[in-house]
């Protein structure tokens with residue numbers, strides 16, 4: 001049978017991995033796919049580097065559109081990243097009747113609705129396993145393996161760069177900037193690393209998972225996004241003393257009759273949970289379904305070959321399914337196009353979670369009682385409390401101390417109002433630190 005002809009746009013960290021793994025495992029891959037998969041042409045901004053990388057094995061083009069125009073090419077693999085040019089190229093490839101494989105979560109979280117609609121109309125596949133949690137087959141699990149379930153919630157460490165930063169800072173005491181540079185060197189970080197550290201990349205991935213889990217449109221614009229740049233070593237330490245680890249989680253939750261929660265933020269996770277022990281650039285996603293209960297997916301979420309593994313799995317799927325009736329394929333967002341629901345993502349004020357609060361207070365009698373009264377009046381109950389000795393906080397003879405409070409669940413709006421009152425107390429001396437907490441049971 002004629003080999004499946006691929007056009008590879010973007011030959012950076014992931015593109016190079018795809019090229020290498022396809023070459024290395026060619027025989028096994030074609031035994032699985034039923035046809036061999038051949039990279040016919042590649043495009044990269046620096047064509048001299050592209051030539052050096054592929055040798056004579058594939059044609060090298062400066063213009064990525066030359067690949068889309070090539071009638072022999074059946075699949076375009078988009079690995080350049082970004083929102084704009086990638087959108088144009090993907091839509092042009094679809095219009096030309098080509099299947100698309102992409103690792104670009106930014107593109108799908110923002111323009112997914114338009115892209116999947118165009119692909120459905122044209123009867124082509126847009127495959128995107130690499131876009132969420134890199135090499136972990138989480139899209140496959142959500143779309144196919146868990147299809148019997150009403151999915152209740154998903155919580156995951158879905159950004160390798162930030163998990164790597166948090167782990168290295170905690171274990172080796174290294175500075176944020178030093179570890180970020182290392183993550184960039186290792187090929188984990190996005191072209192613009194603020195996407196990683198500000199939580200945007202994780203929010204792109206959580207957005208895609210929420211659409212697949214609940215059969216709703218991608219709603220990145222409504223996601224709540226908070227990164228790790230404000231986290232302090234003090235809070236990481238206090239959290240540990242209370243039996244928790246702080247992880248940047250992407251969370252999406254069904255709230256019956258109300259909507260869907262979609263949020264990314266640093267989160268206290270009980271230290272005994274497997275998720276709390278996921279270290280370095282590893283990713284892990286916990287999915288809770290009503291029938292299956294809690295399931296966990298763990299593996300490399302970033303890096304050249306782990307991500308290539310997912311891209312090539314998609315290429316194999318496309319190769320197997322290219323001649324199939326589009327009606328019989330797994331829908332792009334798991335639910336049939338006509339069965340998608342217009343359920344909205346809830347504003348952050350409506351989110352229900354529990355909290356870690358740290359208050360730097362004057363070490364005086366009565367402070368704790370005033371704090372407790374404000375929380376009780378707001379209907380927020382306290383789960384645990386830690387008060388540091390003043391000496392530990394400000395040195396011998398200090399007149400300041402830290403109150404660390406863990407709350408039970410409360411609506412974020414109620415917590416905002418209570419925090420405002422707490423902050424206004426004369427005995428509260430610094431801005432209150434608040435970090436959300438999830439038990440994930």
Ligand SMILES: NC(=O)C1=CN([C@@H]2O[C@H](COP(=O)(O)OP(=O)(O)OC[C@H]3O[C@@H](n4cnc5c(N)ncnc54)[C@H](O)[C@@H]3O)[C@@H](O)[C@H]2O)C=CC1
Nearest residue numbers: 010011012013014043044045079080081103104302303307
């Ligand atoms: N690096 C990783 O661990 C992961 C990356 N991804 C996604 O994969 C995609 C690619 O990421 P990386 O390989 O890390 O990026 P990269 O920056 O290493 O590579 C991008 C490549 O695209 C090429 N390119 C840019 N504009 C181009 C144009 N106009 N025409 C032709 N080539 C062009 C660049 O020359 C470069 O070779 C992104 O969407 C990223 O979010 C997804 C999962 C993991």
Ligand SMILES: N[C@@H](CC=O)C(=O)O
Nearest residue numbers: 159160161188190302
């Ligand atoms: N920058 C991303 C790469 C994979 O999606 C990450 O760090 O996880």
Ligand code: NA
Nearest residue numbers: 129132134136
């Ligand atoms: Na994946």
